[in-house]
Amino acid sequence: MTSSGTSTAPRTCIEGGLVVAFDGTEHRLIRDGVVVYAGDRIVHVGRAYAGPRAETIDARGKLLIPGQISGHAHVSAQEGGRLLIDGGRRDFFRSGFLNYLPTRGDGGTSFMRDADGRASLRFGLASLVRHGITTVVPFAPGGGDAGATMVEEATAFGVRIYHAPVILSGRYFFDGEGRLHRVIDEAAGLRALEATAAFIQKYDGAAGGRVRGLVTVDEFYNATPRLLREARALATRLGVGLTMHFCEQVLEFLDTVRATGKTPAAVLRDEGVLGPDVLLAHAVYLAGHRATAYPHGGDLEILASSGTSVAHAPAGFARRGITLESFDRYRAAGVNMVMGTDVYPLDILSEMRTAALAGKLFEQSHEAAPAMAIFNASNLGGARALRRDDLGRLAPGAKADIVMLDWDNLQVGPFTDPIRALIYQGSADMVHTVICDGRVLLQDKRLLVCDEAEVRSAARRSADRVWAGFADYHWAGRSVDEEFPPAIRSWPGA
DSSP: OBOSOOOOSOEEEEEEEEEEEEOSSSEEEEEEEEEEEETTEEEEEESOOOSOOSEEEEOTTEEEEEOEEEEEEOOSOOTTGGGOTTOSOGGGTTOSGGGTSSEETTTTBOTTTTOOHHHHHHHHHHHHHHTTEEEEEEOOOOGGGTTHHHHHHHHHHTOEEEEOOOBOOEEEEEOTTOOEEEEEOHHHHHHHHHHHHHHHHHHTTTGGGTEEEEEEEEESTTOOHHHHHHHHHHHHHHTOEEEEEESOSHHHHHHHHHHHSSOHHHHHHHTTOOSTTEEEEEOOSOTTOGGGTOTTOOHHHHHHHHTOEEEEOHHHHHHTTOOOSOHHHHHHHTOEEEEOBOSSSOOHHHHHHHHHHHHHHHHTOTTSSOHHHHHHHTTHHHHHHTTOTTSSSOSTTSBOOEEEEEOSSTTTOSOSOHHHHHHHHOOGGGEEEEEETTEEEEETTEESSSOHHHHHHHHHHHHHHHHHTHHHHSTTOOOHHHHSOOSSOOOTTO
16 A cells, blocks of 8 residues: 655655554554655555665564554653552552642642652653653643643654643642542632643644644543533634543542432533543443442443543553453443553553453453454554544554564564564563654664663652652651552661
C-alpha cells in the first residue's frame, strides 16, 4: 500500500522486519516487510518498495508496531505511588492515592510541596518514550505557570499529548486525628473551567500539532452536576474531547447511588455528558462489579450506546488487589477499550500483560482477554477515543509513529505468533527505536531527546526531598518508613 500523497520530504525506508501493518480494517502481519515514511507521514507499507529513498534502516530481527497510545497517565516520578506497593491504610478500601494526596489539614501542607515538578515531569516523559509510547493523555495540575511547563517539556521530548491542566472541584485532607475528609468546591471547578478554555485556546495545535487540547475533570466523584454539564459544553464549544477519573473508588459508586438513586454511569448519561469524545479513566466500579454489591447491570450498555471509551490501566489496581470485571464483559458490551499507564513505570507492555492475565484469572478461562484484543486497545482503541484515524496504525497516510523492538533475543526466543509473544514475553528492554511524527526519539535503545543520567539523578534528588519531608506532612509526624514499612529491614547500624 502506498499513499497518494506527494510529499517531497526525504524518504526513510525501514525494511526486513516483522511489520504489524494495518489493512484498513485490522492489523495484519507482514514478514520481511517494509515501512517508508517521509516527513511526519507514512507513505508506504508492504512487502517491497522500489521508490526513492534517502535512508535505509535494516530492521532484520526487529518487530515493527505502531507508536503506542496511553489513554491515561500521571507523567511524573510518582513519588507517592512508589510507597504504596503492599502498603497503605485498610480504611481507604484499597484506594491508593488517598494515602498521600490529601493535605495535612484543609489547605495545609502537601506531600509534594518539596518536589521539583519539572524534574519529575521530565522523568515521566523519558519513561514514556523508553516504553514506546508516542501519544499520551497526561493528568497533571497546571502549577504556577498554568500548564506551560507541560507543553514545553512534551515539545522537547517529541511526544504527542492531549492535555489541559486538571479541573479540581474538590479536595481531601487529614485532620489532627488522621481522619480523611472530602470537600466539594464547585466554585473552584468553575474557575478552573475558565483556565482550561484559556489553555486550550493558547496551546491547541502547538508543537506542529503534537499538543492538542482536552477538557480534563480530575474526578467525577468531586464534580457537581453543574460542573459536569459545563465541562461537557466547553468541550463541545472548543471541539475537543473530555476525560476524567471515573469510578476508581468503591465509595464513589456507593455514595452516588445512595445520594441520587442512580449509578455514576447513569448520572453522566442523564446529565448529557457521555459521547464518542469522552474517555473515562478506569471505570472499574460499575454495576455488576462484586465490590459494589449492586448486580443490577446496565452501566456497560450506557457507556457502549453513547460511544464512550474506557482507559484501562490494570497494573496499579492489581497491586491493590483489584481488577476490572472484566475486560471481556466491556468488549462484549461494545465499549471501546484503551490502554493506560497509571503507575510507574509507564510501561504499556506491562499494562497489557497485566490486563491479559487479570482477565483470564477473573473469567477462569484461557480464552479470555485475548492477546490481539489487548494489543488493539494499546493503539487502535486509543486512536478511536481521540478520534484520530491517522494514529495507532502502520498504514499509508498515518502519522509516522513507529516503534521497533529487538526481536532476536533470549527473552522472546523462538515464536510462532509475535503478538502473543509481545504481550506475554515483551519488555521495555526490547524497545530499540521510537519515532514520533517522523522524529527519532530513541535509537539503539538510547534516548536522543534528553540526557537520561541527568533526568534520573534530578528525579532522585526531588524524590529524596519529598520523602525526607514526609514527617512534616504526616498528620501524626510519622516518617515514610514508619507509615509504609519497607519490605526488607536495614542491616543493624546501617
